[in-house]
Amino acid sequence: MIYRIRHITHYEYEKPVTLCYNRAYLLPRDTEYQSCSDSRIQIFPAYTLGQQRSDYFGNKAYFFSLEQPHRELKIDVTTEIRVHESKYARECELDLDFGNTCGQALVALQESRELPVLEAREFVLNSPMIKTAASLREYARSSFASNRPLLSAVRELTQRIYTDFTYDPESTSIATPLDEVLRNKRGVCQDFAHLAIGCLRSLGFPARYVSGYLETLPPPGQEKLVGSDASHAWFAVFSPGEGWFEFDPTNNNMPAEHHITTAWGRDYGDVSPLKGVFFDGGKSQKLTVSVDVSRVQN
Numbered sequence: 001m002i003y004r005i006r007h008i009t010h011y012e013y014e015k016p017v018t019l020c021y022n023r024a025y026l027l028p029r030d031t032e033y034q035s036c037s038d039s040r041i042q043i044f045p046a047y048t049l050g051q052q053r054s055d056y057f058g059n060k061a062y063f064f065s066l067e068q069p070h071r072e073l074k075i076d077v078t079t080e081i082r083v084h085e086s087k088y089a090r091e092c093e094l095d096l097d098f099g100n101t102c103g104q105a106l107v108a109l110q111e112s113r114e115l116p117v118l119e120a121r122e123f124v125l126n127s128p129m130i131k132t133a134a135s136l137r138e139y140a141r142s143s144f145a146s147n148r149p150l151l152s153a154v155r156e157l158t159q160r161i162y163t164d165f166t167y168d169p170e171s172t173s174i175a176t177p178l179d180e181v182l183r184n185k186r187g188v189c190q191d192f193a194h195l196a197i198g199c200l201r202s203l204g205f206p207a208r209y210v211s212g213y214l215e216t217l218p219p220p221g222q223e224k225l226v227g228s229d230a231s232h233a234w235f236a237v238f239s240p241g242e243g244w245f246e247f248d249p250t251n252n253n254m255p256a257e258h259h260i261t262t263a264w265g266r267d268y269g270d271v272s273p274l275k276g277v278f279f280d281g282g283k284s285q286k287l288t289v290s291v292d293v294s295r296v297q298n
Contacts, residue, residue, distance in 0.1 A: 001083040001257055001298040002037075005213055007231075008290040009075045009274055014282025016069040025211065025263045026059040026077040027052070034083045034261060042076040059263035059271060064081050075274065078187050080296065081260055094149040100239050103146035106204050108240035120238040123206035127266035130209075132202040135182060140199035150205070151245055154237050155254075157199060160251035161192050174268065189250040190268050193233040196249050198265070206238040211245060211271045215258040215293045228270030230294040231273060236264065260293070 007026055027039050043050070043064060050064035063208045066073065100108065109117060111126070126132055143156040164185055171186035178198050181191045193209055200207040214232040234248040234255055255261075263271040 001295065003083065003215065003260060004294050004296050005077075005079045005081065006286075006290075006292045007075075007077045007079075007213075007258065009073075010289075010290075011073040012286040013071055013073075014284045015280060015282040016071050017066070017278045018053070018069050018135070018294075019065075019067055019280075020276055020278035021065045022063070022274060022276050024062045024064070024075060024077075024274050025059060025271045026154060026273055027062060028079055028212070028260055028262045029059050029264075031261055032084075034081055036081050038080040040078045042074075044072075044074040044076075045070050049161055057263070057265050059265070062217070082198075083139075083257055083260065083270065096155050097149050099242055100150050100180050101147050102144045102150050102153055102203075102205075105150045105239055108201065109204065109206070112240055114240075116238075117240050117245070120206040120240075120244075123208045123238065123266065124201050125266075126201070126203060127269070128200065129267035129269050130178065131177065131199045132198065134202075135179060136195070136198045137202035139182060140203055144203055150237070150239050151242075154196075154200070154205075157196060158247040158249045159252055161249040163197060165192060165249075166197075167250065169195040189233045189248075192249040193235045194267060195213070196235050196247065200237055202233075208236050208244075209239075209267045209271065210234050210236055210255075210261055210264045211268070211273070212259060212261040212293065213293050214251075214260075215295070217258075229291045231289075231291060232259070233268065234259070 028036050030036055040064060042127060045066065046065040048067040052062045055061045085160050109121060140157055143151045166186045167188060168186040169182060169188055172181060172191050174186060178194055181187045181195055196228050197207040197209060213229060234246055236244045236246045238244050248255050265271045
């Protein structure tokens with residue numbers, strides 16, 4: 001499967017911005033299940049400095065600055081990505097009732113000195129946007145009996161979040177704390193991924209945040225609207241000796257051929273699509289984001 005992704009971010013400012021520095025996570029990373037064949041970044045107005053580099057987690061981070069006055073900023077990124085069949089073949093055939101039990105996984109996480117386990121253990125720690133809490137542990141606990149296979153338990157947690165929570169873009173912001181999401185049972189994909197990660201870390205299991213894209217398909221007989229796709233978020237959990245496994249609580253599934261990974265980290269703050277600082281610009285700004293995910297080849 002080959003996809004072409006176009007992600008346009010457009011800022012309009014009340015007054016001229018005199019200087020800005022930015023970090024973008026808009027270039028999908030290469031993984032075991034996908035490879036990037038071509039990427040193009042266009043920035044208007046022309047930037048002064050720009051550089052791509054790999055961050056701590058192996059993501060593709062792009063840094064750029066504009067050092068002349070401007071009233072708008074437009075970042076237009078087009079990428080072609082190949083999703084390998086092995087990704088969704090593996091997920092569809094995966095039997096979640098086998099493998100490490102929850103109890104076995106916790107013991108291995110404490111005792112193993114294998115490098116993948118040691119590297120995964122940092123994803124049990126608190127991060128700026130996800131703090132472990134007794135309320136999160138209590139919400140998740142009933143799914144994680146010691147003798148139950150870990151992946152089966154995580155799948156149940158994914159389904160419970162999907163069932164118990166309402167997708168509501170008006171209910172939260174980037175800064176909404178997890179305890180409020182848990183209390184109101186409303187949010188968006190970022191909130192649900194953070195919630196699942198918080199539950200897992202509160203129980204002692206490594207979990208990381210995954211950002212990317214999800215191809216959305218139109219109703220039968222209707223054409224797909226350009227720009228109707230959106231950035232998406234889900235999470236991955238680590239099972240010692242078995243690796244990382246991804247789950248999408250917003251859609252109650254395991255990511256497969258329609259999910260395209262951009263980056264992963266401890267939480268949204270590590271991999272937000274665009275982050276930066278700017279000087280001047282007035283008191284208000286207008287942000288427009290358009291994302292289109294289209295199949296180039298099946």
